[in-house]
Amino acid sequence: MNPQRWQGRLDALQLEGRLPSVVAGVLLGGELVWTGAAGEGPGDPEDRQYRIGSITKTLVAVAVLRLRDAGLLDLEDPIGRFVEDTGYASSTIRALLSHTSGMQSEPVGSWWERSPGVDLGTLVARNDGSGAVAGPGDYFHYSNLGFALLGEAVAKVRRKPWWDVVATEILAPLGMSRTTYHPAPVHAQGYSVDHFAGTLTPEPHQDTGAMAPAGQAWSTLRDLARWAAFLASGHPDVLEQATLREAGRAVPPAADYGLGLRVVECGGRRLVGHTGSMPGFLASLFVDPETADGTVALANATTGLDTGGVPRMLLSDDDAVAAEPWVPSDEVPEPARELLGLWFWGNTAMELRWSNGRLELRSLVRPEGVDRFELCGPRIVGTEGYHRGEELRVVRNGDGSVSHLDIATFIHTRTPYDPAAPIPGGPVV
Numbered sequence: 001m002n003p004q005r006w007q008g009r010l011d012a013l014q015l016e017g018r019l020p021s022v023v024a025g026v027l028l029g030g031e032l033v034w035t036g037a038a039g040e041g042p043g044d045p046e047d048r049q050y051r052i053g054s055i056t057k058t059l060v061a062v063a064v065l066r067l068r069d070a071g072l073l074d075l076e077d078p079i080g081r082f083v084e085d086t087g088y089a090s091s092t093i094r095a096l097l098s099h100t101s102g103m104q105s106e107p108v109g110s111w112w113e114r115s116p117g118v119d120l121g122t123l124v125a126r127n128d129g130s131g132a133v134a135g136p137g138d139y140f141h142y143s144n145l146g147f148a149l150l151g152e153a154v155a156k157v158r159r160k161p162w163w164d165v166v167a168t169e170i171l172a173p174l175g176m177s178r179t180t181y182h183p184a185p186v187h188a189q190g191y192s193v194d195h196f197a198g199t200l201t202p203e204p205h206q207d208t209g210a211m212a213p214a215g216q217a218w219s220t221l222r223d224l225a226r227w228a229a230f231l232a233s234g235h236p237d238v239l240e241q242a243t244l245r246e247a248g249r250a251v252p253p254a255a256d257y258g259l260g261l262r263v264v265e266c267g268g269r270r271l272v273g274h275t276g277s278m279p280g281f282l283a284s285l286f287v288d289p290e291t292a293d294g295t296v297a298l299a300n301a302t303t304g305l306d307t308g309g310v311p312r313m314l315l316s317d318d319d320a321v322a323a324e325p326w327v328p329s330d331e332v333p334e335p336a337r338e339l340l341g342l343w344f345w346g347n348t349a350m351e352l353r354w355s356n357g358r359l360e361l362r363s364l365v366r367p368e369g370v371d372r373f374e375l376c377g378p379r380i381v382g383t384e385g386y387h388r389g390e391e392l393r394v395v396r397n398g399d400g401s402v403s404h405l406d407i408a409t410f411i412h413t414r415t416p417y418d419p420a421a422p423i424p425g426g427p428v429v
Helices: 003-017 053-069 093-098 120-126 144-158 162-174 221-233 241-247 307-315
Strands: 021-028 031-039 191-193 200-202 262-266 269-278 281-287 294-299 341-345 348-355 358-363 370-376 379-384 392-396 402-407 410-412
Touching: 003 021, 003 031, 003 294, 003 307, 021 221, 021 307, 031 221, 053 093, 053 144, 053 162, 053 221, 053 241, 053 269, 053 281, 093 144, 120 144, 144 162, 162 221, 221 241, 221 269, 221 281, 221 294, 262 281, 262 307, 269 307, 281 307, 294 307, 341 410, 379 392
Parallel strands: none
Antiparallel strands: 021 031, 021 294, 191 200, 262 269, 269 281, 281 294, 341 348, 348 358, 358 370, 370 379, 392 402, 402 410
16 A cells, blocks of 8 residues: 555646546545545545536446346336337337447437536437437447436336435435535536636536436545445445446447446456546546455546546556646736647647646647746746757747747747748757
């Protein structure tokens, strides 16, 4: 056990992903042995709510499997038995759980995750079956829409809202009191990070209505650690371990998805769990069913965290390189503001962005190679990378607009090989 290594890896994830905040935990043998936080957020990091996105699907899947184990439905039942008017009535419960029904990924209409939710009648009327992308069992195709229908099936069988079923039959026995449908204090605000400026845009926390079974819930690091331990070991009042093992086996033609659970390989281990994303939030939860070792991570950014790679990052034995924290930008200084965006060195696409009080120049072909520049009075000087110590000169047109950038004869233009600019230079080899 190496808390310093885990924290170093989390710090690196926060910096590389430009995450306003991120919290993470490691489980060994089903016990939460380490938690860490990076970035800034309100309250106790272990008890701070984040939106968990599609990890909500695992709650719905467990509710469905409870009904199957109680003899109240069969996995081969068509969803039309429970949602009579759907255009996908012949899709089976098994196919919807495993995303092998051929159903389209998203419902017709505006971006459902960022829009006020609609009721079930509206959702069903808009999605009449004509959006199918494949036949049943043709191939794996992830479908948020399918889980909306599964949530309604739970509601129909139990004769109460699907979330009430989840809360009373699943969350309460597991002691997951901080997992809720709506955000509850203290919770993180979801943000989208401006790619070039590093500034934050608050994202709306919509009630997604009939689509809620696909990604509505909020939870905490502590609660999700309990959920991960449950997925490995089961609970006599919720679901037996044997059923969870069934859920964690891939359902052909899906290669890495079972009955509501993703399956990933990590250092010779087979982990089960799920990732999650909603506007302003990212989440990751995976556990080894054999050892109950696992990881949980939650962040409040729309992009930037490799949710599927979190177990590999936190469970590997490699030491992490110390990383400075990434801090969102309040504003970008005027000398740098007009330079942000896409540039070309010849035909090679580059990006220039503002991060932690410096300009960063990255190749989109080889993004791991970064040149950093600082504003030094009227000059812009390289501090890290190939151009360390060299000046970034802003060359202007007669009207004052920017023509190109010159970094020790490396010419960067807004369009590839701009004929109005000098020929791009390069290193002498």
